[in-house]
Amino acid sequence: MKTLFFSYQDYERPVFAEALSQIDSQSSQQFSWQEAHLTPATAALADGYDAVCAFVNDDLSKEVLEILAEKGVKLVALRCAGFNNVDIPAAEKLGITVVRVPAYSPEAVAEHAITMIMALNRKIHKSWSRVREGNFHLHGLLGFNLYGRVAGLIGLGRIGLALARILQGFGVTVVGYDPGMSDNQIQPFNITPVSLKEIYKTSDIISLHCPLTMHTYHMINDCSISMMQPGVMLINTSRGALIDTPAVIKGLKSGQVGYLGIDVYEQEGDLFFQDLSEEVIQDDVFQRLLTFPNVLVTGHQGFFTREALQAIAGITINNIIEFEQTDQCKNSVDSSCLR
Numbered sequence: 001m002k003t004l005f006f007s008y009q010d011y012e013r014p015v016f017a018e019a020l021s022q023i024d025s026q027s028s029q030q031f032s033w034q035e036a037h038l039t040p041a042t043a044a045l046a047d048g049y050d051a052v053c054a055f056v057n058d059d060l061s062k063e064v065l066e067i068l069a070e071k072g073v074k075l076v077a078l079r080c081a082g083f084n085n086v087d088i089p090a091a092e093k094l095g096i097t098v099v100r101v102p103a104y105s106p107e108a109v110a111e112h113a114i115t116m117i118m119a120l121n122r123k124i125h126k127s128w129s130r131v132r133e134g135n136f137h138l139h140g141l142l143g144f145n146l147y148g149r150v151a152g153l154i155g156l157g158r159i160g161l162a163l164a165r166i167l168q169g170f171g172v173t174v175v176g177y178d179p180g181m182s183d184n185q186i187q188p189f190n191i192t193p194v195s196l197k198e199i200y201k202t203s204d205i206i207s208l209h210c211p212l213t214m215h216t217y218h219m220i221n222d223c224s225i226s227m228m229q230p231g232v233m234l235i236n237t238s239r240g241a242l243i244d245t246p247a248v249i250k251g252l253k254s255g256q257v258g259y260l261g262i263d264v265y266e267q268e269g270d271l272f273f274q275d276l277s278e279e280v281i282q283d284d285v286f287q288r289l290l291t292f293p294n295v296l297v298t299g300h301q302g303f304f305t306r307e308a309l310q311a312i313a314g315i316t317i318n319n320i321i322e323f324e325q326t327d328q329c330k331n332s333v334d335s336s337c338l339r
């Protein structure tokens, strides 16, 4: 099986080589690496490959999938959990199987979310640069106790539940909304099941852990922000387009949003996973976000722990081998996953 990796980063190759060395059928696997994102302009590079391996910001629209199918690609192996960047019905029509890594380390992302909550609350990003300049004033660094606060989690899958466990360790009351889970399924985790409106109205901290779908696109918008507690903390480690960024900027300017921590951004495909330090960033909305003292942005690094990378590599290789040997895969994604 010949697989072409798109959006390759040099930290990935040794991890995949190590995972491959532990698998019996390694000899039948040939991997090639391409730094370019998968786009309509680069899709033809997959000519002669059986599979492409793609990441979060690769374009797997109908146009790209048609080119891949024409070049003989039968498998799209996502080395991530989210599949919002794939036109699944188009892949089905073209006979391309799409597989993903449904869970590799929910703790990695949940721990990143709590890092953002704590750093924003205690203003670590400000105090670090202040101390380096010899300024030991505490003015402007006032935080709040997490203990006794209410956190609303939207999405109670693997990552949402991992974050709930961490927050409960701080003495935080966790309320949650997940249309895929019944109240009886939620309650054993000591989470109070509530409506989305209730989350917006009662939470001091709101953290997003649902997938990006047509139902969740821009769920954080002018209307939902207006329902929130003044000064609310918003955390998004899921997908950028859950948030209507101009609406959040309005909320930050008025003080309705007191803190924003994002590891993902709707237009991140043009920015993240590359060094743009010598360039003028053209995205004015993103640049505006960076001007707020109460905004913390990281470049989609929630997944980025050693354990998670190893798990991603192992599961991706297993997915490719399972498809090669059986023409199917337990981690495949089809239209039923979109409902």
Ligand SMILES: NC(=O)c1ccc[n+]([C@@H]2O[C@H](COP(=O)([O-])OP(=O)(O)OC[C@H]3O[C@@H](n4cnc5c(N)ncnc54)[C@H](O)[C@@H]3O)[C@@H](O)[C@H]2O)c1
Residues within 6 Å of the ligand: 081, 082, 102, 103, 106, 109, 154, 155, 156, 157, 158, 159, 160, 177, 178, 179, 180, 181, 209, 210, 211, 212, 215, 216, 237, 238, 239, 263, 264, 300, 301, 302, 303, 304
């Ligand atoms: N920042 C990162 O590096 C990173 C890494 C991995 C995953 N993610 C993102 O985190 C998200 C969650 O991952 P997970 O592993 O917990 O997924 P999961 O599939 O285990 O859980 C997602 C949960 O969201 C629920 N859900 C679906 N629609 C919803 C809605 N409209 N409102 C509320 N909940 C809804 C589902 O029922 C499910 O329980 C992924 O979709 C992905 O986009 C980000």
